[in-house]
Amino acid sequence: MKITFWIFLFIIFYTYVGYGIFLYALVRIRRIIKGKRNSNFDLTNLPTCTLIIAVFNEASILEEKIKNTKELVYPDGKINFLFVTDGSTDESPEIIKKHEGISLMHSPERRGKIHAMHRAMNEVHTEIVIFTDANTFLNKEALINIARHYQDRTVGAVAGEKRVQIDETADATAGEGFYWKYESALKKWDSELYSVVGAAGELFSIRRDLYIPVPPDTVLDDFMISLRIAEKGYRIVYEPDAFALETSSASISEELKRKIRIAAGGIQSVVRLKSLLNPFHNFVLTFQYISHRVLRWTITPFLMIAAVIINAIIVWQTGEWLYMVLLAGQILFYALAIIGLTFEKRNIRIKALFIPYYFCVMNYAVLAGIKRYAFAEQKVTWEKAKRK
Numbered sequence: 001m002k003i004t005f006w007i008f009l010f011i012i013f014y015t016y017v018g019y020g021i022f023l024y025a026l027v028r029i030r031r032i033i034k035g036k037r038n039s040n041f042d043l044t045n046l047p048t049c050t051l052i053i054a055v056f057n058e059a060s061i062l063e064e065k066i067k068n069t070k071e072l073v074y075p076d077g078k079i080n081f082l083f084v085t086d087g088s089t090d091e092s093p094e095i096i097k098k099h100e101g102i103s104l105m106h107s108p109e110r111r112g113k114i115h116a117m118h119r120a121m122n123e124v125h126t127e128i129v130i131f132t133d134a135n136t137f138l139n140k141e142a143l144i145n146i147a148r149h150y151q152d153r154t155v156g157a158v159a160g161e162k163r164v165q166i167d168e169t170a171d172a173t174a175g176e177g178f179y180w181k182y183e184s185a186l187k188k189w190d191s192e193l194y195s196v197v198g199a200a201g202e203l204f205s206i207r208r209d210l211y212i213p214v215p216p217d218t219v220l221d222d223f224m225i226s227l228r229i230a231e232k233g234y235r236i237v238y239e240p241d242a243f244a245l246e247t248s249s250a251s252i253s254e255e256l257k258r259k260i261r262i263a264a265g266g267i268q269s270v271v272r273l274k275s276l277l278n279p280f281h282n283f284v285l286t287f288q289y290i291s292h293r294v295l296r297w298t299i300t301p302f303l304m305i306a307a308v309i310i311n312a313i314i315v316w317q318t319g320e321w322l323y324m325v326l327l328a329g330q331i332l333f334y335a336l337a338i339i340g341l342t343f344e345k346r347n348i349r350i351k352a353l354f355i356p357y358y359f360c361v362m363n364y365a366v367l368a369g370i371k372r373y374a375f376a377e378q379k380v381t382w383e384k385a386k387r388k
Contacts, residue, residue, distance in 0.1 A: 005310045008303040009326075015295040016359075020182070023189045023291075030193060037192060041148035047127035049147055049205075050080040052120050054113050058134040059090040066099050068137045073144055080126060083134075086116040114221040118213050130205040131222065136162075136244035138203065145242040146205050156210050156234025157226045159187065159196050160203030160242040178355055179362070184240060186292060191238035194284045197292050198269075199226040199236060203244035210234065215272075219265030219378055227273055230285060256361055263369020264378035266297035298370075301363040308334075334360065 010018075051069065055062070069081055081102045085092045087110025096104045105120055121129070128150055130143060138160075146158045164180050190196050201222035206229060214224045226236050270277075270293075277294070279286040311327045314320070333356055340357030343350060372378045 001310060001314060005307060005314060005323075008307045008310065011295065012300055012303055012307060014291070015300040019291040020186055020189075023186065023193065023288075027189045027192050038152070041151055043144065043148060045151070046075055046078060046144065046147045047150050048078045049074065049128050049130060049143060050082055050124045050126045050208075051130045051132065051143065052117065052124070053081075053083050053132055053134055054116050054120075055083055055085045055088060055092050055096075055134040056110075056113070057088050057090045057092060059088075059092050059095060061135060062092055062095045065134050065137070066096070066102065070099075070101070071140055072138060072142060073140050074147075078126075079143065080124075082120055082124070084116045084120045086110060086119070112216070114214065114218050115216055117221060118216075121208075121211055121213075124208060127208060128205055129208050129211070130203070131201060132160075132203045132244055133201060133246075136202045136246045138245075139241075139243055142203065142242035142244075145239050146203075149237045149239065150207065152235075152237075154235050155237050156229040156232065157199060157204065157206045157236040158242075159191075159199035159226065159236055159238050160205075160244055161187075161238070161240040162200050162202045163243050163245045165245055165247050179358065187238040188240060190288055190292060191236070194235065194288065195230055196236040196238045197227070197230070197285070197289045198223040202246065203242060207234075218268070219261065220269055223265065223269055224272070227269070227276065227289075231273070231275055233282070255358075256365055259362055259365030260368045260372060261378060263297060263366040264372040265369075266293070266366075267370050267373045268378075270294055270297055297366060301366045304363060 014022075051072070053065070053069070058065070072079075082105065083096045083102060084105045085096065086105075086107045088106070093104060093106045096102060105116075105123070107116075107119070117131070128147060130146060132138060142160060146160060149155050149158045161184055162180055187196050198220075199222050204222055204226060206225065210229045210232065211225070212228045214221055214228065218224050230236055273289075275281055276286060276289045308327070308330050311323060311330060314323045315327050336353055337356040337360040340350075340353035343353060344357070369378075
């Protein structure tokens, strides 16, 4: 039982902290042996590009989004802007129609974002395609900073950085900002070692000729599309100087909606991307994929529960002080998470408590997402989380 406990504890630590430490060490070793990856680009020969923005009932923010889109820097004659408003029942299509230089695709039928993307891709003929969301705002040089990487023929996709804007009154969603900063560091090191393991829909791009339509019931379309390209042997590069800025979720309950959907899509992706679990296909990619994604979306949340139970049994049977300290540490951590929950309900803001609270919410979301996937409760269309 002690051996089992230490194995579980190691996997938990490795999933959330250890992989980051080990990954950074591997990156440092790679730099010593091979040097840093090439960052010299010819900005006079950028590829043709289409920016696709999927929209669903975003009339309240569309004018600001269009203004941001038109301010993006890219060579004249090499960029197209395409808004897709399938299923929108507000004034979104009419708002877009008023603006010159922007193409609109609209269908009154709501069949989900992935279906809208498939429709749009059938009309795109540029060398690369960049996807972003209607509720995010890009830095002016985002498109150039993404497109320059395609001068390397081994690159099949480029992931931008998601940045969460946290204001001074932020509550438990402060944990969201901390989480994305940590994720960004991991993605930067993943990219330098070999490849990012999946892109986020807020901002990512692909080579047009590598696009493979994913099944219409796919929940994490961005993740699946990018990793299908990695399956072919192409790298997914991370570009932190191309970023999408969005506000945090309106509350932790709104963030929980999003996390459960992502977890359901995550386990769906693991089931469908079986080839990435085969280390003989691409050992480094498999190592990164399992370490960064699969463990979080499968066994680790269950091991966290099991570790507490096994630890308590060991203490009850042996009374050894080391296991008493470890049990006390676990109980304290979860107690801080419960206090964070209590404070959020009372609108008391102590950010130090919101990190353990957010961490526990994330792992609860995985358990709920696995249940949702197992009972086929996750639809491809979803109620988007409200944001501040």
